[in-house]
Amino acid sequence: KMGINVTGSISKAPGFMMSKSALLKVILLGDGGVGKSSLMNRYVTNKFDSHLFHTIGVEFLNKELEVDGRRVTLQIWDTAGQERFRSLRTPFYRGSDCCLLTFSLDDGQSFQNLANWKKEFTYYADIKDPDSFPFVVLGNKLDIPERQVSGEDARKWCRENGGHPYFETSARDATNVASAFEEAVRRIQMTDDRDGHLISTDTNTVDLQRKSQAQNSCC
Numbered sequence: 001k002m003g004i005n006v007t008g009s010i011s012k013a014p015g016f017m018m019s020k021s022a023l024l025k026v027i028l029l030g031d032g033g034v035g036k037s038s039l040m041n042r043y044v045t046n047k048f049d050s051h052l053f054h055t056i057g058v059e060f061l062n063k064e065l066e067v068d069g070r071r072v073t074l075q076i077w078d079t080a081g082q083e084r085f086r087s088l089r090t091p092f093y094r095g096s097d098c099c100l101l102t103f104s105l106d107d108g109q110s111f112q113n114l115a116n117w118k119k120e121f122t123y124y125a126d127i128k129d130p131d132s133f134p135f136v137v138l139g140n141k142l143d144i145p146e147r148q149v150s151g152e153d154a155r156k157w158c159r160e161n162g163g164h165p166y167f168e169t170s171a172r173d174a175t176n177v178a179s180a181f182e183e184a185v186r187r188i189q190m191t192d193d194r195d196g197h198l199i200s201t202d203t204n205t206v207d208l209q210r211k212s213q214a215q216n217s218c219c
């Protein structure tokens, strides 16, 4: 990982046209070391590095995909989970279309902290109606046999805190990683704007017209 605040690059799958593809911002939050960068890298580059450094600030990668016949460009934002980097990550929460709350199944404290992450996101992203905002919860490092968090407890938390979808993932062996990101896309409400572009309809953060302009500025 790079030691600067924002880094990003775009990975384009062949055969996709940019003009009709919605740009969706998905953000990974959770304690330092739970595997956010590894999940992003596994999903976008299909690689796993067991010697990653902590992220400083934020990084992003783009990936184009089709879910249920909808062509989208996912802009995945990976944030620094360590407390000391709080002021470097929070300015990037605004405009997110979906938030992936991540913990590690072998780290009970990271599960306890999910509520704090949700609160931090809701505050800094300026989410007006948290109950209608799409969150997806990921319990990562499923490949490690020594679990501290049961699937039952995690599902219970998701049920009681807004009915969030829950995935147990492994960035190491790729279990459920693509499914989790695809579910994030499914949860985002989208519509066609007046020019026929597919856009997300998250009015929590920015008004529709500005969002449409921002999302289609690439074309």
Ligand SMILES: Nc1nc2c(ncn2[C@@H]2O[C@H](COP(=O)(O)OP(=O)(O)OP(=O)(O)O)[C@@H](O)[C@H]2O)c(=O)[nH]1
Pocket: 030, 031, 032, 033, 034, 035, 036, 037, 038, 039, 049, 050, 051, 052, 053, 054, 055, 056, 079, 080, 081, 082, 140, 141, 142, 143, 144, 169, 170, 171, 172, 173
């Ligand atoms: N066994 C196992 N190790 C993992 C998995 N995902 C990540 N790791 C390891 O856990 C460590 C931390 O992973 P990162 O992806 O850097 O974690 P992070 O959440 O991005 O951490 P910060 O950048 O500090 O917020 C690294 O050594 C990874 O190789 C996984 O699914 N299984």
